[in-house]
Amino acid sequence: MNDFSDIESKLRKLRPVQPSADLRTRIERALAEETSTRLRSATARQASTAGVLPRERRFHFNWLSLGLGLAAATALVLFAFLRLEGPAQKRSSLAAITPAPAFSTNSNAQFIPAGLTQVVYHTRDEGLHFNRNSDQPMRRLRSHTRETLQWRNPTTGASLRISYPSEEVSLVPVTGQ
Amino acid sequence: MENVATDENWKTCFSQLAPGLLLFARQWARSSADAEDIVQEAFVRFWRKQHDIANRGLLYATVRSIALDFLRRDSRRARRESAAVSESDQMVQPMFEVEDESQRALVAALDLLPNEQREVLVMKIWNELTFAEIASALEISQNTAASRYRYALAALKKNLPSV
Numbered sequence: 194m195n196d197f198s199d200i201e202s203k204l205r206k207l208r209p210v211q212p213s214a215d216l217r218t219r220i221e222r223a224l225a226e227e228t229s230t231r232l233r234s235a236t237a238r239q240a241s242t243a244g245v246l247p248r249e250r251r252f253h254f255n256w257l258s259l260g261l262g263l264a265a266a267t268a269l270v271l272f273a274f275l276r277l278e279g280p281a282q283k284r285s286s287l288a289a290i291t292p293a294p295a296f297s298t299n300s301n302a303q304f305i306p307a308g309l310t311q312v313v314y315h316t317r318d319e320g321l322h323f324n325r326n327s328d329q330p331m332r333r334l335r336s337h338t339r340e341t342l343q344w345r346n347p348t349t350g351a352s353l354r355i356s357y358p359s360e361e362v363s364l365v366p367v368t369g370q
Numbered sequence: 371m372e373n374v375a376t377d378e379n380w381k382t383c384f385s386q387l388a389p390g391l392l393l394f395a396r397q398w399a400r401s402s403a404d405a406e407d408i409v410q411e412a413f414v415r416f417w418r419k420q421h422d423i424a425n426r427g428l429l430y431a432t433v434r435s436i437a438l439d440f441l442r443r444d445s446r447r448a449r450r451e452s453a454a455v456s457e458s459d460q461m462v463q464p465m466f467e468v469e470d471e472s473q474r475a476l477v478a479a480l481d482l483l484p485n486e487q488r489e490v491l492v493m494k495i496w497n498e499l500t501f502a503e504i505a506s507a508l509e510i511s512q513n514t515a516a517s518r519y520r521y522a523l524a525a526l527k528k529n530l531p532s533v
Contacts (some may be wrong), residue, residue: 196527197520197523197524197527200466200527200530201495203472204476204491204526205495205496206473208466209390209393209465209467209496210389210402210465210466210467211389212389212392213402216399216406216409217384218386219410220380220384223410223413224414224417227417227418318518326516327470
């Protein structure tokens with residue numbers, strides 16, 4: 194850098210043009226306005242505004258949303274538990290519109306099964322089929338249904354219902370004429 | 371250095387920094403008035419955000435950012451007025467207080483430098499920023515800042531044989 198020391202010293206002797214007095218005044222005014230704006234907004238925040246001025250934004254914890262969210266999560270967990278626990282029982286009660294069972298004697302139970310509805314909305318005859326194990330021909334019927342499961346909490350009266358489509362293939366033995 | 375945000379006597383800061391800031395802003399502004407607008411906005415923005423005035427890299431980065439925004443906003447007008455302003459404005463509104471012919475030649479040689487070299491030179495010589503601060507303001511490495519500085523000095527030396 195020593196090679197450039199002479200030119201550096203010459204450059205340093207060059208004096209930049211001074212800012213105008215007007216600039217100083219303008220900045221002073223702008224800063225003053227900024228200060229007054231800040232003070233006004235701070236005062237407005239402190240004052241009771243009755244909705245006329247924007248109120249300070251605060252973080253509000255929404256307990257209602259939290260409660261609803263927790264309730265929904267609980268219901269989902271319960272539903273998943275019931276589905277995992279008793280698929281065999283569910284199959285046994287298919288094809289029936291079951292009345293609501295009596296309330297559980299266990300008062301601690303939150304949700305108890307309240308009903309199962311199976312609506313067959315389309316059936317298709319897929320013709321005769323011959324099984325390997327049987328000499329008799331079978332008629333294959335494909336049914337499209339919608340099953341609706343319902344649970345109810347007797348304590349709170351809350352109910353949970355889930356509905357899903359299902360497809361079922363049944364083989365009906367063909368009797369001889 | 372004091373913090374602009376808490377400094378009641380901000381005029382002291384202004385007196386110390388304004389000439390260098392103005393010169394820095396002139397790299398992009400076509401007139402002193404535009405450069406002053408840029409410096410004003412930078413000062414107010416710096417104050418508003420309560421930055422530490424000791425962080426000079428950030429201050430110059432603010433000036434540069436505002437200047438580039440200004441340049442973009444003003445590009446349409448700049449295209450309309452380009453030739454006339456660039457020539458007459460330089461004459462009417464010089465960037466330096468020139469005392470003699472050698473200084474005039476030096477200023478003319480400065481004008482010939484590429485922008486990227488001149489801005490480093492301005493920050494180093496007239497604003498006394500370190501290469502670290504320059505690198506921070508320009509978002510380049512310190513080595514690049516130092517190289518540009520050396521290239522600028524070499525170019526000046528080449529263009530001014532008497533130096």
